[in-house]
Amino acid sequence: MEATPPAMSFSLLGSAAPILAPRVGKLALPGRKATATPHHVPLTSRGTVPHIAHDVIRDHTAINSLYVGLEDFIEKKSPAVYKTPAAAHESPLKKFTCVAEDMPLILGPRRFPAIPCPPANTSNSIALLTSVGFRQLPSSEYIEAVRKLRPDIIVGMADLANKEPGNKRRAKMVDRTHAWTTEALDKMYGDSVPEEAKPKASFFAPILPLDNAQQSLYLEDLESEFRWDISGLALYHSASLEFVPESLSGLPRLLFSEPETPHTVLREISLGADLLTTPFVGESSDAGIVLEFTFPAPAPKESSTKPRPLGVDMWSPEHATDTSPLTEGCQCYSCKNYHRAYVHHLLMAKEMTAWALIQMHNFHVMDLFFAGIRESIQRGTYEDDVYVFNRAYSSSMPKSTGQGPRLRGYQLPANGSNQPLRMPKAYGQLDHAKQKYTESQIATPDTDASGLEEHGFAKKV
Amino acid sequence: MSFRLQTTKARASTLKLPHGDVPLPIFMPVATQASLKGLTYDQLRETGCMLCLNNTYHLGLKPGQAVLDAVGGAHKLQSWDRNLLTDSGGFQMVSLLELATVTEEGVRFLSPHDGSPMLLTPEHSISLQNSIGSDIIMQLDDVIATTSPDHARIKEAMDRSVRWLDRCIEEHKYPERQNLFCIIQGGLDLELRKQCCEQMVARDTPGIAIGGLSGGEAKEEFCKVVDTCTGLLPENKPRYVMGVGYPEDIVVAVALGADMFDCVWPTRTARFGDAIVSSGTLKISHKVYADDFRPVEEGCTCVCCRSTDQGGLGLTRAYMHHITAKETVGAHLLTIHNVHYMLNMMKNIRQAILDDQYPAFLRKFFSDIYGGDKTKFPEWAVGALKGVGVDLLADS
Numbered sequence: 001m002e003a004t005p006p007a008m009s010f011s012l013l014g015s016a017a018p019i020l021a022p023r024v025g026k027l028a029l030p031g032r033k034a035t036a037t038p039h040h041v042p043l044t045s046r047g048t049v050p051h052i053a054h055d056v057i058r059d060h061t062a063i064n065s066l067y068v069g070l071e072d073f074i075e076k077k078s079p080a081v082y083k084t085p086a087a088a089h090e091s092p093l094k095k096f097t098c099v100a101e102d103m104p105l106i107l108g109p110r111r112f113p114a115i116p117c118p119p120a121n122t123s124n125s126i127a128l129l130t131s132v133g134f135r136q137l138p139s140s141e142y143i144e145a146v147r148k149l150r151p152d153i154i155v156g157m158a159d160l161a162n163k164e165p166g167n168k169r170r171a172k173m174v175d176r177t178h179a180w181t182t183e184a185l186d187k188m189y190g191d192s193v194p195e196e197a198k199p200k201a202s203f204f205a206p207i208l209p210l211d212n213a214q215q216s217l218y219l220e221d222l223e224s225e226f227r228w229d230i231s232g233l234a235l236y237h238s239a240s241l242e243f244v245p246e247s248l249s250g251l252p253r254l255l256f257s258e259p260e261t262p263h264t265v266l267r268e269i270s271l272g273a274d275l276l277t278t279p280f281v282g283e284s285s286d287a288g289i290v291l292e293f294t295f296p297a298p299a300p301k302e303s304s305t306k307p308r309p310l311g312v313d314m315w316s317p318e319h320a321t322d323t324s325p326l327t328e329g330c331q332c333y334s335c336k337n338y339h340r341a342y343v344h345h346l347l348m349a350k351e352m353t354a355w356a357l358i359q360m361h362n363f364h365v366m367d368l369f370f371a372g373i374r375e376s377i378q379r380g381t382y383e384d385d386v387y388v389f390n391r392a393y394s395s396s397m398p399k400s401t402g403q404g405p406r407l408r409g410y411q412l413p414a415n416g417s418n419q420p421l422r423m424p425k426a427y428g429q430l431d432h433a434k435q436k437y438t439e440s441q442i443a444t445p446d447t448d449a450s451g452l453e454e455h456g457f458a459k460k461v
Numbered sequence: 462m463s464f465r466l467q468t469t470k471a472r473a474s475t476l477k478l479p480h481g482d483v484p485l486p487i488f489m490p491v492a493t494q495a496s497l498k499g500l501t502y503d504q505l506r507e508t509g510c511m512l513c514l515n516n517t518y519h520l521g522l523k524p525g526q527a528v529l530d531a532v533g534g535a536h537k538l539q540s541w542d543r544n545l546l547t548d549s550g551g552f553q554m555v556s557l558l559e560l561a562t563v564t565e566e567g568v569r570f571l572s573p574h575d576g577s578p579m580l581l582t583p584e585h586s587i588s589l590q591n592s593i594g595s596d597i598i599m600q601l602d603d604v605i606a607t608t609s610p611d612h613a614r615i616k617e618a619m620d621r622s623v624r625w626l627d628r629c630i631e632e633h634k635y636p637e638r639q640n641l642f643c644i645i646q647g648g649l650d651l652e653l654r655k656q657c658c659e660q661m662v663a664r665d666t667p668g669i670a671i672g673g674l675s676g677g678e679a680k681e682e683f684c685k686v687v688d689t690c691t692g693l694l695p696e697n698k699p700r701y702v703m704g705v706g707y708p709e710d711i712v713v714a715v716a717l718g719a720d721m722f723d724c725v726w727p728t729r730t731a732r733f734g735d736a737i738v739s740s741g742t743l744k745i746s747h748k749v750y751a752d753d754f755r756p757v758e759e760g761c762t763c764v765c766c767r768s769t770d771q772g773g774l775g776l777t778r779a780y781m782h783h784i785t786a787k788e789t790v791g792a793h794l795l796t797i798h799n800v801h802y803m804l805n806m807m808k809n810i811r812q813a814i815l816d817d818q819y820p821a822f823l824r825k826f827f828s829d830i831y832g833g834d835k836t837k838f839p840e841w842a843v844g845a846l847k848g849v850g851v852d853l854l855a856d857s
Contacts, residue, residue: 046783048790053797054774055764056501073783080752080779096783098776100769131787320524321531337502338540341532345495345524352499352789405789449577458579461569 008153008202008231010252010274014378018249020242022270022377027252029152029202032104033064037252037274038373040265040366041065043112043282046072046131047097050282051355051405054098060333060360062367065104067277068093069111070137070145075130082148093149106204108155108234109142112256113279116162123176126157139180143187151201155234155254156181158206170214178218181205181226189229202231204254207244209237223247238264241271261310261397262293262369266386269373280397281366285358287400288314288347290326291365295372296385297392307394314358315402319344326357332364333357347402355405469849470691470718473814476512476699478596479638480536480544483511484811485699486715488803489546489723494519495539497800498728499793502541507764508801509808512544512596514723517589518553526592534594546597546723548703549586549644552604563603565621583628587641591634599670600629602644607678607686615648622646622672623660630664642701644672649682651689658693668699671719675704683710684717684845691718708737708806712826713842715810716819716849727803731795734785737802739829745781745795753778763801765794820851827853 012025028034042049042063049057049066057063073081073096084092094105110128117127117134125136139157146154159176161169186192188199205222208215222230223245232252235241241253255273259265260280268276284291289311297308312326325335326343334343334357346354376385453459476483490497490505491514497505505513515535524538532538535545554561554568561570567582583601590598602625603618626643633641643661647653661669671690674683687702694700701721702714711722727737734746738758743750745757754777756766767773776794784791813822823846831837835854843853 046788047780048784048788051789053499053504053790053793054776055504055507055797058774059503060501076751080783083752083754084779085754096777096780098774098780320528323532323537333501341524341528342495342538342540345528345538349494349496349519349523351494351496352793353496353501355789356499356501356793449572449575449579453579458567458570458581458585461578461580 007200010232010250012250018246019244020271022373022382023272023274024374024377025252025274027104027274029104030200032102032152035065035104035275036371036374038269038377039065039275039370040278040281041067041106041254041275042363043277043279044068044072044097045111047099049359051285051352051359053356056333056356056360058100061363063103063363065106065275066099067106067108067112068097068151069108069114070142070149071110071114071128071130074135074137074145075132082145086150091150091152093151104153105151106153106155106254107146107149107151108256109137109157112277113258121159121176123172123179126159139183140187143184146201147188147199150199153204153232153254154184154199154201155204156184156206158208158234158236160209160236165210170210173208173210174215174218177206177208177215178221181218182221185226185229203229204232204234204252205230206234206236207240209235209240212243215243219243219245235273238268238271238273241268241273244272261395262295263390263393263395265369266295266373266389269377270382270386278366281362282359284311284397285355285362286404288354288358288402288404289398289400290314290343290358291362292327293365293369293389293393295369295389296376296381297389300392308392309394309398310396311398313398313400313402314340314343314354315347315400317344326361327365330361330364332361334361334364350403350405352405469716469819469846469851470688471715471810471814471819472696472718472720473811474699474720476720478512478544478640480542480596481511483544484808485720486711486807486810486814487512487721488711488727488807489514489721490728490800490803491516491723491725492539493725494523495535498732498796499789500796502539504764504793504797505541505800506543508797509804510543510800512546513541515545515547515593515595516553517547517550517586517593520547520593521550521589526589529589529592529594534592536594544597545593545595547590547593547595547599549583549599549601550581550589551586551601552704554581554604563605563618563621565624567601583625584632587629587632588634591639594635595639597640597642597668598633599642600626600644600666602626602646602672604646604673605648606676607648607673607682608676609648612648612650615646615650616653619646619648619653619657623657626661626664626666630666640667642666642668642670644670644703645690646673647686648673649678649686651685654686654689655693658690662693662695666698668701668721669694670701670703670721672703674702675706675724680710680839680841681844684713684841684848687714687717687719688845688848694718708803709827709830709839709842711806712810712823713845715814716823716846716851727799728796731799732792734781734791734795735799736781736795737799739826740832741830743778745778745785747782750778750782753782757781757795757798758802761798761802762805763798765798765801823851824853824855 009028025037081096084096086092086095115129119127119134125138142157157180159173234254236256252274254275258279291311293310319340322340376382474485489512493516567580572579586601602622605618643666645657647657699720702719705722706724736743736757764773765776769775813819827838
């Protein structure tokens, strides 16, 4: 197969061991903002970063890449996203979602984290969940979709199992993924494709969350036949970082994992991950938790030997009159303009602005966290800094005491009928007055008469 | 305050308030619980808003007076450096609470939480609004539905509102920085309204509200009440028609001499996926917009509709359709558009008044909504405008 020079460039700074070592690099796509790695990749839902509107992203965040799942766009028979008018050099997907043209956009078949689908994948398709239900996405359709949508980075389709796969399934996973990667590369960059029809997008080949031996044939092909058509690797488990063949070590590694804490992120980076998903950021924001960690960890307080918390629960009543910023000295939009008492009030009132402000802050914390990581790796003190960080901070996220925002069906797992209710029932009693309060969407006081009196709202008679 | 008198009774003026000048006529978006439905205050500023509403009832419950006092008022709470107006809380009492009864002392109601009897007095309302620190505060009034058939009760409510105004004035601690507005009551009875105007005007509050409307009364009646009241009110004070309304109601009420309006409709309808445009509203969730790649409204200068070349986001109807009612961001973006639409409409109204072109503005406004078909123009609007010298049906 003839070599197609990748439009993307990835350069590693310094000389790291080829695998299983932290590394600093720069991912540059022509005409796009460059991304210093390691970096986190913000996750989207239907093309939006949850809670923060497009103008807020543009004006008040440093978000410089987005991950989008195709399943968020294809619930209709004739999806609008394919009909978006766009010039030859523009991405219809970016146009459709109103994302700036210079924002690096990564497209995969499914949103991340994806909700497990009960229907099984087949030899030429994967099951996915659109906003109207489950369907199959054939490999050919996915290839056609990415050709039309022109993202900057394409994540190849992989056969991933919902639960720990058995031996037979493992073999199938490898065979299918191998076949789909072959098909995709051939249809996009193959000899039969005229030069001008080849997509500019960079292809990230999936590496399965399996042992080295099980996917050795596939890995060999990645190293030889596919080598010059792939621009990066997409991994689904940090353990897979071990299996990256040495000859592919110069490629950027995008790790789709669900670290529960920044400690896990640090471990994944120490294994050589370059781009990482961090769903805990959005989960923390939903839970009303303001992240509050820095890397390297600040010097320990002399008086206390207790580990620092990773975040602060803004539902807690202790913030009710606290006009200090979410985090002292933080330079994010939320901290510079608003204070704890306000965010606490908004959460109590279930106002959407609460989650917008917390989300902005939490992304800012992650930006600084990753910047600290890159500096630490370059200084050569990464291992020591991680050790100190792990001791300085609590090993788990603080518990939230409040309720998250309302979630939609396609954001919730669909397995089984006996799941506990996420929110208490809003209706049920045939109580006319109660129903009226609910319908009016007016906050009913969660305090009794003496509470009202204390609030100065009215007095008991 | 400065005014320029024009044809019709429409007025353009500038309202000077502690947190900046407000050009009148104005529409005030409603930030019920100290935030405008998902927006940051920079996003609200961007729409051009100079004055928005908070609800006393809601802030009294959350975060409560003690917190408001500790934080230093609602401006500090929500980091809003422009003007705020708060209502008295009385409207929510009556509209939301079952079994609320009004006595001379105040509004008696049952605590929604535990059912114990409570009393909201004019003194409570003003004390709370003093803690909130809003630039314009409203008296507690005796609100009843204008459609009430009980004439004696309407008269009682009117008289009581006057007495409560005196108690509010008495209780008000910061008349130098918070402007207390009285509220004209009297139902749909023009004679009662006249009496009420007379008595309220005698109390010389900095501004005057016309209350008890937007309660489902016929539009003709609504216009008559506004027209009657504005005819009796002093020229040099702002007139605020509470809870109004739809664009059509506002343009007519402006012609009848009203200056200030508020309504939750533009922001609420945005959350339901409706965009306000010059031809009416677009139900963005309807499938006809799924493949429509035009902006929500062509030529609109809000950040959503402006193209990226012009520093906007270049949002399309197709994308709004894709996220509306599915992502909260969809609600934020449509809220921005709708608030911008209302404020921009008020700006255009003001300019038309200043240019002495308001009748032409009105004809174009109704023509846009009804696709140029004059037979569809609502009779109430045609009639009300005829009364102030504008023939909507004339060729412009």
